[in-house]
Amino acid sequence: MSDPQTSGPAATPAGPETTTHGDETHHWWRLIAIWVVLCAIGDPLFYFLAGPHIPPGTMTNTAQGAQFDFNVLFVIALPVLLGVWIYMIYVFVMWRASRGGPEPVGGPDARGHLGIQVGWIVTTSVIVLFLAGFGTYELVQPGGAGGGEGSNPIWTPTSKTVLPIQVIGQQWKFTYRYPTFGGFETNELVIPDNTTIQFNVTSLDVIHSFWAYQLGVKADANPDYNNVAYTTPQQLGTFIVRCSELCGIWHGAMYNSGAVVTPQQFEAWAKLTAIRLRQNTKLLPAYALTYTPDANGADGGYYPDNVDKYSGVEQYGASQPKGGG
Amino acid sequence: MVVSGRSGNGGLTMASSAWKVTVTVIVFAVMAVGAVILVINLLGSPPTVNFTADNSGQVNVTLQAVGSYGSGDHPTWVSYLVKSSDGQWVHTTVFQVPQHVRINVTIYNYDSGSPLRNQQIGQVSGTNGNVALLNGKAFRVINSNNGNGVGHTFSIPSIGLNVPLYGNNGNANLCAAAPCTFSSPHQIEKFSFTSPGSGSYRWQCFVPCGLGYLFGNGGPMSTLGYMGGFMQVEA
Numbered sequence: 059m060s061d062p063q064t065s066g067p068a069a070t071p072a073g074p075e076t077t078t079h080g081d082e083t084h085h086w087w088r089l090i091a092i093w094v095v096l097c098a099i100g101d102p103l104f105y106f107l108a109g110p111h112i113p114p115g116t117m118t119n120t121a122q123g124a125q126f127d128f129n130v131l132f133v134i135a136l137p138v139l140l141g142v143w144i145y146m147i148y149v150f151v152m153w154r155a156s157r158g159g160p161e162p163v164g165g166p167d168a169r170g171h172l173g174i175q176v177g178w179i180v181t182t183s184v185i186v187l188f189l190a191g192f193g194t195y196e197l198v199q200p201g202g203a204g205g206g207e208g209s210n211p212i213w214t215p216t217s218k219t220v221l222p223i224q225v226i227g228q229q230w231k232f233t234y235r236y237p238t239f240g241g242f243e244t245n246e247l248v249i250p251d252n253t254t255i256q257f258n259v260t261s262l263d264v265i266h267s268f269w270a271y272q273l274g275v276k277a278d279a280n281p282d283y284n285n286v287a288y289t290t291p292q293q294l295g296t297f298i299v300r301c302s303e304l305c306g307i308w309h310g311a312m313y314n315s316g317a318v319v320t321p322q323q324f325e326a327w328a329k330l331t332a333i334r335l336r337q338n339t340k341l342l343p344a345y346a347l348t349y350t351p352d353a354n355g356a357d358g359g360y361y362p363d364n365v366d367k368y369s370g371v372e373q374y375g376a377s378q379p380k381g382g383g
Numbered sequence: 384m385v386v387s388g389r390s391g392n393g394g395l396t397m398a399s400s401a402w403k404v405t406v407t408v409i410v411f412a413v414m415a416v417g418a419v420i421l422v423i424n425l426l427g428s429p430p431t432v433n434f435t436a437d438n439s440g441q442v443n444v445t446l447q448a449v450g451s452y453g454s455g456d457h458p459t460w461v462s463y464l465v466k467s468s469d470g471q472w473v474h475t476t477v478f479q480v481p482q483h484v485r486i487n488v489t490i491y492n493y494d495s496g497s498p499l500r501n502q503q504i505g506q507v508s509g510t511n512g513n514v515a516l517l518n519g520k521a522f523r524v525i526n527s528n529n530g531n532g533v534g535h536t537f538s539i540p541s542i543g544l545n546v547p548l549y550g551n552n553g554n555a556n557l558c559a560a561a562p563c564t565f566s567s568p569h570q571i572e573k574f575s576f577t578s579p580g581s582g583s584y585r586w587q588c589f590v591p592c593g594l595g596y597l598f599g600n601g602g603p604m605s606t607l608g609y610m611g612g613f614m615q616v617e618a
Contacts, residue, residue: 226501229600230587231540233503243503245543262501263591263598307605311585314540334513338506338524 085152093144097137105133114274117297117318118289120204121274127196134185206259206268206277206285209347215288217254223247224345225259227266227279230308232299237345239328242335247299247316250324251291259285260348266305270316272297279303284347291318429475429608431615432465441485442578444478448535448548448588450494452609453560460603461494461535461592461610464561472562476612482581485511488537488546492570493563494592496532496550504536504589507574509544515574517549525549534570535588539614542579545589548572581618587611 109129116122197203201215224235226243235243247270249255259268259277266279268287272295277287301312319327332339343349434442445466452462452474464472480486499505505525507515514521525547527533534550551557551568558567588610591599603609 228501228589229591229598229604231589233501243501245508245540245545263600306600308585308587308611311540335506338502341502341505341524341526341528343502 085148089144089148092148093137093141096140096144100136100140101133104136105129114272115293117272117293117295118204118274118291119200120202120289121272122292123196123200123203124274127193130192131189134189138185201254201288201290202286204274204276204287204289206287209284209286211286211288215254215290217290220254220256220288221250222256222258223249224347225257225268225277225279226349227259227261227263227268227301227305229263229306230301230312232266232268232301232312232314235342235345236328236332240332240336240339241342241345242332242339243342244331244335245314246331247314248324248327249291249316249318250321251294251318253321253324254288254290257287257289258347259287262349264305265303266301266312267303269300269302270297271300273316276302282348294318294320429477429612430473432467432473432475432478434468434478434480436481436484441487442480443487443489444480445489445491446537447472447491447561447563448494449561449563450557451559451561457603457606457609458560459594460606461594462561462603462608463535463588463610463612474561474608476586476608476610477615478612479615479617480578482578482616482618484578485575486578487575488573490537490546490548490572491563491565492534492548492551492572493558493567494534494548494550495553495555495557496530496534496548497527497553498532499527499547500591501589502527504538504545505533505547507546509539509542510546510574510576515546515572517572518570533590535590535592535610537586538589539584539586541584542576544576544586546572546574578614578616581616584614584616585611586614 109125109132110116112125112128114121114124116125197205198213202211202213207213222237224237225247226233226235231245232247233243233245234247235241257268257275257277259279260283261279261281263281265281267276268279269276270289273289273291275287275289277285279285296315296317299314299316301309303309305312434444436442447464447466449462449464451459455474462474463476465475465478467473505527507513507523514523516522517525525533527547531550531552533547535548536545537548538545549570549572551570555568558564558569563569588604591604592610593599593602593604596602596604604611607613
């Protein structure tokens with residue numbers, strides 16, 4: 059922090075004995091003052107003005123959690139960024155080399171300053187360790203933070219009422235099955251407000267990824283595997299579902315929209331849809347957490363054939379469910 | 384090297400010139416190759432069939448689905464064809480319609496059928512009345528486990544449109560080279576829907592009918608001009 063022009067080897071060959079400690083203190087406190095003021099302005103400005111608008115928004119508790127995490131990270135990162143920028147600009151302005159002057163290199167501080175080094179290591183270590191702890195906690199709260207938790211979730215929501223919805227990926231669209239409403243399967247994803255949703259995500263062919271961006275939900279869709287993710291809507295509105303795993307030529311077009319509606323609207327929609335699709339629902343296999351396409355599929359012969367045929371549960375579409383039409 | 388050349392050293396000047404020529408030739412070669420690739424791609428893209436509204440303000444679109452195209456680079460591939468306004472069958476899956484008009488679609492299916500991997504696509508949706516006509520008879524669902532099963536679908540996911548195409552008997556003497564005619568076994572399906580606002584709408588068959596490809600979704604299922612394409616909606 060000492061002025062190279064006064065403490066550098068060209069100006070002060072004798073070294074640290076001639077360092078102007080008064081100037082060091084002066085620069086140090088000046089830098090800190092600028093940094094504190096800018097942080098005190100920048101952080102609240104971001105958190106309270108920009109923060110509420112940061113994606114993915116607050117449509118669900120998991121989306122809100124992701125937004126909160128982003129805002130906290132930004133509030134922590136901004137002082138670090140400002141510290142580097144302020145110091146850099148300060149150095150450019152205060153300690154730039156003057157024409158004809160000594161080379162601004164060398165000096166005892168250029169070879170190391172114990173206080174600064176210790177301070178830097180301690181500060182960055184505290185920040186990193188805090189972020190590790192904070193990030194780990196936020197990664198699983200609330201109820202898995204909207205991420206796919208595998209077939210046996212460890213972090214489950216506290217709500218006693220959970221609406222299960224099966225998300226089925228296939229090249230190249232998602233369909234949704236509502237097991238508690240007769241097991242109908244539809245292209246539409248409609249969910250009720252203030253209700254904890256349990257997404258059971260699977261695939262009928264290759265690996266897809268169910269990414270309901272505004273819901274703060276993202277879970278891989280693997281064939282023969284049930285990947286569970288939770289969320290609780292807290293705002294009405296529409297959202298977009300995209301596949302976020304490169305899954306073939308039409309991957310980029312594998313998206314659709316969904317809606318969060320009131321519980322009353324959802325009940326009405328679900329009952330109406332169950333009636334509208336009842337004829338086809340009878341032809342679907344019994345609801346299962348995963349389905350295995352078999353060799354009896356379309357045009358036959360090119361599906362995996364090492365599966366149990368017509369198990370009634372594991373088969374999807376190739377077998378007739380009991381009582382089916 | 385340029386600086387040295389200017390200093391009057393003849394050898395270095397020649398080397399500098401050769402270097403410039405080499406760079407120029409490489410740049411032009413890259414541009415030429417790019418242009419050729421672009422032209423090949425443009426020529427290779429399936430053509431667009433343009434449909435306009437008739438006097439009643441409706442648009443009539445006619446397609447056929449064949450089990451094997453029978454010629455070209457992929458004679459064994461299953462494919463759709465589009466009938467142009469002058470009555471010619473065009474090997475394409477790209478067609479253009481006006482926005483916000485009634486589209487009357489007729490599809491001749493010359494392919495066989497089978498049980499579906501996902502019976503969900505056996506449901507008619509997104510058409511006027513959520514209904515379609517199979518050989519003149521209205522239906523909402525095809526049970527793919529009965530009869531000839533489902534051969535293909537005509538689906539535009541972004542507007543929720545899905546119509547399953549009932550298959551022909553696989554043991555019959557099916558048409559093996561497009562364009563097919565009524566002399567071959569076929570099923571006729573008709574349905575209507577209202578075109579959305581202007582834009583490009585992907586459509587595809589959702590029956591994994593790419594025989595010999597992973598999960599049946601490669602080959603013709605992944606190639607524009609065969610089992611998927613675009614409905615271009617113009618304002």
